[in-house]
Amino acid sequence: MKKNIVTLVDHNSGKTYEYPVLEGTRGPSVIDIRNLFKDTGMFTYDPGYTSTASCESKITFIDGAKGELRYRGIPIEELATKHSYLDTCYLLLNGTLPDHVEHKAFDLELRHRAFLHEGLHNLFKAFPDNAHPMATLSAAVTALASFYHEHLEMENEAEFKEMAHRLIAKMPTLAAFAYRHSLGIPFIQPDIDLSFTKNFLTMMRAYPGGKMHLSMLGHEEIKEIEVRALDTIFTLHADHEQNASTTVVRGVASTGAHPYVAISSGIAALWGRAHGGANESVIAQLEMIGSVENVDAFIERAKDPDDNFRLMGFGHRVYKNFDPRARILKELQDELRIELGLDSELMAIARKIEETALSDEYFISRNLYPNIDFYTGIILTALKIPKSMFTPIFVIGRTVGWLSQWIEFKQDPTSKIARPRQLYTGE
């Protein structure tokens, strides 16, 4: 087969250089410029890496134009509707979905690993009251590296799998501890009889001893649809190829630092408003709009080129037709509204924004559709989860993606320390 080549012409020297074009199994081809500096003495300039493939990966594929997202080749719609989050974790880590026996063993192992070392309880106690759960969560994951020193060598597959399982299992417990600490209420231990997602909801809501009828937030028993909704949110967040936080995780991995520190760095990167923090901003904006009557005025502001107000939860850098995750969540939101009998003012405002924007020429002509964050905020609010926990919930879902990418990086013989160059314009 003829190999495709790209020719670069330097008109100053008159020299030409040839670079091979690599074909993936899906998506755009890439020009292999690894020898560019050696050949030409020049670098490429690409702030934000908008045209740069930083690695080869077999984990997740996105086609932004078609609105397609696949984990290990399987469409997200299939995973979100036919499989559990734990199945998705197994798939991302191992490359195939588990059979019944594998699922059971994986589930059991995670239940056993959900508990925290007593020393970590003391760490939480040292943080100030009202600390944001993202700050305490990130610190606690770094602290885990001091409790588990092994896993720095990648020769032993059983060892790094254990490292990954341990962190996936403990993340909901750490997030629930971070939340309860922020309210100054006693920690709840994981319950080995509960599924991954139900256990997390219980650790968020229950009184010590797991009594739901006395729950802090006035809830009765956790409903199955609530568990399914949160499980779906975890699945939809599980990975998103080389996004900002994953790039940070791979960057820290490239230095040889402890894996838990790499994941903690991913948490820090996710916290920002432009990334995982966006879901918190959607609800803050709906609260600011305040009532359905005010929606039209805010839509006009979003369209005004002289006003920097933007509709949070609309538009996406990669998805330019629709965000497939948002479609799934919209259906789930409608189901929740009917089954839980919810119809809050916040939901009514969101519905009015959606209807108005989707039929408005400004939004249609710019391909601005609701993204995943538009619906996660509304659904998590319906589950009585406070805004400060939206991004920690994103962390719980994304932990498996970061770990899968960390492992892939470590196993890739072409991996190198992340060390970009610069265009110097100073004195």
Ligand code: ACO
């Ligand atoms: N509200 C109003 N106008 C918008 C919005 C919006 N949410 N998003 C984009 N536009 C307009 C821009 O003003 C611009 O208009 P112009 O062509 O008249 O100048 C046009 O649409 C294109 O916008 P860009 O900023 O160039 O699009 P880009 O792809 O760079 O930005 C982004 C994508 C950052 C997500 C943007 O749509 C945005 O700010 N959305 C709101 C924040 C948000 O929801 N973020 C979460 C994204 S999902 C995630 O990352 C997990």
